[in-house]
Amino acid sequence: MEVRTARTEDVDALVTIHQVARRTYYGDLEIPDDTRELRDAYTISIQATDRLVLCVDGAHGPFGFVSLGPPARLVGLYVDPAHWLRGAGGALHDAGVAAWREAGITEGQLEVWDGNDRAKAFYLRRGWQPSGDRRDGPLGRDFVVLGLKVV
Template sequence: MNVEIRLATPTDKAAAAEVHIVARNTYYEGHVDVAALDRRAAQLRAFYTEKLDRFDRRLWCAEIDGDVVGMALTGPSMDNLGPWVGQLYQIHVRPDHWREGIGTALHRTCLDAWREAGVTVGVLEVWSNNERAQSFYESHGWRPDGHSRPGKGETTYRRLRRTIV
């Protein structure tokens, strides 16, 4: 299997949205109402295809044989923590490609891009019920920094932080 990680082109946006949606629906399954997932899927499709260019974000794609199987989205911190802080908004891989190293390759690409841009600290949010994601990020050096915000139901989104060296 040969995975290519690259910056997305305009024609990749719809495929990246679908990767995000299918991965998201998988980890929210049983925790979030299906109608709510469907509403959010429509919002995500619109964001990726119509609104993403309005923001200072970089969309990365993981591609195998011309098929987008993973994506990552980075940009400035949502909490305006400073120009040296980057935010990893998303890493998603289609569930049929989990555990193949694609998320790790996307993660490495994001860190490399931040280093080149002079970003020294990364932040991200992870849903408290998504143990798979928490384990992934912890294995790559991310640690809780004490900040959180309300999530679905009685859950939270925890902010993790990592030094970029």
């Protein structure tokens, strides 16, 4: 599975992947339409020199991506649910950690919604550990902060 740097023309696909995956793990939670905000955020991230967005392609373009931002933060890792359990998430995660390692980054951080058991298990299997920090999240479940020693 080839992981590549995302391009500006990928932004609409990234927004769709983000929204479809989020609907899957949040279930019935009503989420306002944030298409414009996501489009702006991903455009900025792709163009910024202090951030990195990597994606994997299928027959019809990207179907998963990871967004890394300063300082050593995994901002998001999303795969279209139709492609879950095929290795894309792991490939994206590993490519992101490798990019950190190349840049000399020794510790990474992310937030995961406590109600997303699938994502929590994914990160814990890859060595991420709870930091003890958290912030309020939807449906009475917090976002928990995980840290990773990049070796």
